[in-house]
Amino acid sequence: MSEPARNDARFARPPYLSGVELVSVEYSERTFPEHSHAEWVVGAIMTGCEALTVGSKTYEVQTGQVLRLHPDQPHANRTTGGEILRYRVAYIPDEAIRPYIAERLNAPRFDSPVLAGDRSHSIVAGAHALLCRDEAGRLEQESALADLAGVLFADQVKQSSDDTRVSSDAVARARSYIDAHFADGFGLGTLTTVSGISVFHLVRSFRKAVGISPLAYRNQCRIVAARRLLLAGQPIAEVALDVGYADQSHLTRQFQRIVGVSPARYANR
Known part of the structure; x- marks a missing residue:
């Protein structure tokens, strides 16, 4: 049985990344005529398939692949197949991404608008999800943008x-x-x-x-301090605020990821 028709788009704008816009779409039957965007575009196909026409060539962008476009690059796109197309895309102004790329990449262009590979897809999807979260702080958002830049320009930056x-x-x-x-x-x-x-x-x-990255190192520092405060008997909610988290639930998520147990279980062992 085919899925019900869907045509929905949701937008998010990270407060610490001026001009950056995140879009999450679900389309069952949708066609966009030739157009362009003023921003760099990078997106991850979560389900379904899209026909992306750039110049004289049409690409099938499938589940698990990444699409990318440079600013003002004309393209047209449409859904294909019977599965609902779900993708997560970021629109990044040139001035926002410049600090995150090598100085010598003055006007980079892509050989192909489509990237295959689980790692690239996972990075884009993960960065998009983080940037849509209200609790993401400045370092989280800027680190996610650095990750997106790494995927956009992966084949441009040679390891010299x-x-x-x-x-x-x-x-x-x-x-x-x-x-x-x-x-x-x-x-x-x-x-x-x-x-x-x-x-x-x-x-x-x-x-x-x-x-590890600066973000991962900062998170590690926070958890080390949290462990010390928990063992000293400080309430979990106070520990969360003292080490930099907005509330207890944010501390708990990070603590479980790094330590493997909740703060409450750790304090009571």
């Missing part, structure tokens, strides 16, 4: 010594700042000011030196 160089002093400054301010609402912009290098190089250098 310039891209992967590690500035040990810069990373040390960023790491020390996180150690001292993990409970605060800072973003990647603050870390670039502290470290003295660009967002693009900070994200890559930090991961190369520390082994």
Whole structure:
């Protein structure tokens, strides 16, 4: 039995990413004539299939694949097949994404608007879901944008010594700042000011030196502090606020992800 017809689109606008717009769509029968967007476009097909025409070529973008378009790139698209098309797409102004890409990529263009691969799809879908959450803070949102930029320009940025160089002093400054301010609402912009290098190089250098992203390191610092406070007998709700989470439920989700048990179980063991 076929699914009921659906034609729905929902929008989200992350408060810390000016001009960025997230759209979640469900279409059963929909055709868009040739048009373009002023922004960079990157999206993940969750179910169904879309025929995407760019120039003289038509691509079948299927479940598990990623689509990407550069600003002002003319294209047309329509649903195909009997399954409802569900996709999650981000529209990113050029000025918003520039800090997250290599300086030498002045006017990048894609060989293909379609990317296959579970990892790329998982990154786009995960970043989109995070950016649609009301509780996502500045560092979460900016880190998600960095992830989207990595997928958009994955085949443009070759792993050269310039891209992967590690500035040990810069990373040390960023790491020390996180150690001292993990409970605060800072973003990647603050870390670039502290470290003295660009967002693009900070994200890559930090991961190369520390082994995890600045966001993951900050979350780790928060959980280490939470464990100490819980064992000292401090109430969970107070611990959540002290280490930087909006409320107890946010602490619980992160705590379970990293420690494997809830804060309540950990405190009572």
